Amino acid sequence: MNRRTFLMTTAAAALMPALASATQNYTPGLVDELLAEGKTVFIDFKTDWCTTCAAQERVIGGLLSNNPEYAENIAFVNVDWDNYADDDLSIRLRIPRRSTLVVLKGEEELGRIVAGTSRSQIQALMDTALTAAKA
Structure with a gap:
């Protein structure tokens, strides 16, 4: 294993506990249930x-580790694109591809990132979700 692979694997493994404990895996109807409960949902x-x-x-994962308020106030849902690309949720939200992040509250989409990996961009989306969750 080369050094870069080792470092990436080690860093990812360190962040997995924070991410795993804060997220739910999608099943049909889950997002609608969370929204009906008044939650802000990060998909x-x-x-x-x-x-x-x-x-x-x-x-x-890094942002969740650094700020527990995200996990305490926002419902994080992972949607497996291979299994749910043609699901009602993906179609309704017009999700163009995998690597799409969306924040919803009630009937409103608060923000979206498609294929963006910038820490500042993702943090801004998570901050938008946090602000909405606390409102």
Whole structure:
């Protein structure tokens, strides 16, 4: 294993506990249930083989580790794009591809990132979700 692979694997493994404990895996109807409960929902459309998705996951995990308010106030949902690309949720939200992040509150979409991996961009989306959740 080369050094870069080792470092990326180690960093990802360190962030997994924070991310795993804060997220739910999508099943049909879950997002609608969370929204009906009044929750702000951060949806991550991803696959396990997508490098952009992995980069987004590392950023999200790091932000969750640094600020517990995200996990305390926002419902994080992972949608497996390979299984749910043609699901009602993906179609209704017009999700163009994997590596798409969307924040919803009630009937409103508060923001979206498609294939973006910038820490500042993802943090801004998570901050938007946090602000809405606390309102």
